[in-house]
Amino acid sequence: MSGTHDGGTDRDGPGDGFDDSLLEEELRQAAGILDPVPAELDRLAVEAFALRDLDAGLAELTFDSLVDALPIRGETDPARMLTFRAGEVSLDVEVSAEGLFGQVMPPQPARIEVLSGLRPARSLTADEMGRFTGETPPSGPFALRLRAGGEVVVTEWLRA
Amino acid sequence: MTGGTALSTAYDGVSYTRGGAVDRRDVGALVQSAADGDAAAWKALVEGLGPLVWSVARAHRLSDADAHEVYQTAWFRFAQHLGRIREPEKAGSWLASTARNESLKVLKAARRWTPTDDPQLLDRVSEDRTPEESVLDSEEAAAQSERVRWLWQEFEELGERCRQLLRVLIASPPPSYQEVSAALGIAVGSIGPMRQRCLRRLRARLEARGAA
Numbered sequence: 001m002s003g004t005h006d007g008g009t010d011r012d013g014p015g016d017g018f019d020d021s022l023l024e025e026e027l028r029q030a031a032g033i034l035d036p037v038p039a040e041l042d043r044l045a046v047e048a049f050a051l052r053d054l055d056a057g058l059a060e061l062t063f064d065s066l067v068d069a070l071p072i073r074g075e076t077d078p079a080r081m082l083t084f085r086a087g088e089v090s091l092d093v094e095v096s097a098e099g100l101f102g103q104v105m106p107p108q109p110a111r112i113e114v115l116s117g118l119r120p121a122r123s124l125t126a127d128e129m130g131r132f133t134g135e136t137p138p139s140g141p142f143a144l145r146l147r148a149g150g151e152v153v154v155t156e157w158l159r160a
Numbered sequence: 161m162t163g164g165t166a167l168s169t170a171y172d173g174v175s176y177t178r179g180g181a182v183d184r185r186d187v188g189a190l191v192q193s194a195a196d197g198d199a200a201a202w203k204a205l206v207e208g209l210g211p212l213v214w215s216v217a218r219a220h221r222l223s224d225a226d227a228h229e230v231y232q233t234a235w236f237r238f239a240q241h242l243g244r245i246r247e248p249e250k251a252g253s254w255l256a257s258t259a260r261n262e263s264l265k266v267l268k269a270a271r272r273w274t275p276t277d278d279p280q281l282l283d284r285v286s287e288d289r290t291p292e293e294s295v296l297d298s299e300e301a302a303a304q305s306e307r308v309r310w311l312w313q314e315f316e317e318l319g320e321r322c323r324q325l326l327r328v329l330i331a332s333p334p335p336s337y338q339e340v341s342a343a344l345g346i347a348v349g350s351i352g353p354m355r356q357r358c359l360r361r362l363r364a365r366l367e368a369r370g371a372a
Contacts (some may be wrong), residue, residue: 019363020355020356020359020360021201023362023363024326024329024330024359026311027311027315027326027330027362028330028332028334029308030308030311030315030330031215031312031327031330031331032332033272033305033308034308034312035214035218036211036214037210037213037214037231038228041210041214041228041231042206042207044232044235045206045210045231045232045235046202046203046206047234048235048236048238048239049199049202049203049239050239051236051239051240052239052242052243053240054243058240058241058244061325064265065184066265066268066269067265067268073294075325076291080269085366117232117236122300126363138231140229141229141232141233141236143236143240149352154240156237156240157233157236157237157240158233159229159230159233159262159265159266
């Protein structure tokens with residue numbers, strides 16, 4: 001594919017000296033010393049292999065108020081509204097400082113796990129209307145794992 | 161470009177890495193292997209593409225805490241999508257654009273809480289980062305570390321566009337221009353000329369400082 005490169009050869013356009021590449025390499029080494037990937041993050045990413053969740057259907061994010069909605073005048077800290085969809089099942093979620101509120105559509109009772117990375121999950125129960133409430137908002141990246149009927153669905157990981 | 165062509169790449173007993181870096185041509189095969197349950201292939205992907213993901217969060221000037229969360233979100237989501245990615249050989253671009261989108265969301269959320277017209281003020285600058293602390297301390301490295309510090313300082317003070325482009329370009333191993341494009345939302349064709357201009361600007365700053 002033209003326009004791509006695999007290391008640097010086609011970076012050296014006309015007038016692009018050896019000096020430019022040297023300076024870039026020196027800067028790369030500086031980044032390795034002064035701003036490397038923190039070790040704990042490296043470890044977390046390696047361990048994230050366990051989060052593949054092969055049995056669950058993936059519910060993709062189809063609406064995010066942060067991106068898809070206009071800011072509401074006067075509201076300084078509006079709730080984040082999210083919608084995830086996997087086939088027939090969708091999940092509306094509202095995250096605010098007060099916690100997590102959601103509804104399963106079509107309405108049905110469900111078991112919901114709030115996943116927080118590799119930490120233990122919290123369990124919530126959705127009533128017969130499909131509504132569920134969590135007292136505290138998720139901190140850091142989270143995903144919701146839903147069991148309704150015979151189906152298991154997990155939402156895409158998201159940073160709240 | 162299809163993932164199939166690289167599948168014959170032997171990975172059993174052969175190092176994934178060359179000089180500590182995953183060869184970009186191996187990425188498609190590593191993704192396939194990881195999707196099939198090969199934890200070592202996954203680890204090689206983290207080693208080869210983690211610095212790119214980190215550079216994207218840093219290029220957007222996120223605070224440490226936000227950069228940590230963006231990095232984790234990108235990898236958690238990549239694990240979820242592992243067996244579903246249509247073009248496994250473009251996993252680097254997938255991760256880079258995921259990290260970009262999440263970084264932009266962080267900035268957008270911050271903007272809603274901070275009513276201001278000045279986009280420069282919207283960036284949450286890392287407070288607790290003290291590069292000097294992380295410089296190697298040994299005497300042997302002292303002279304070199306001074307040069308490194310100068311270089312980094314001048315780099316940090318480049319204009320925002322240059323700083324952002326270079327921060328991603330200097331990920332290790334070096335990202336492809338496709339990946340840089342995905343990381344920053346800029347056209348592949350503009351990267352080469354911008355890179356050249358930015359490196360020259362950096363050199364001019366170093367020369368002015370007498371450190372070239």
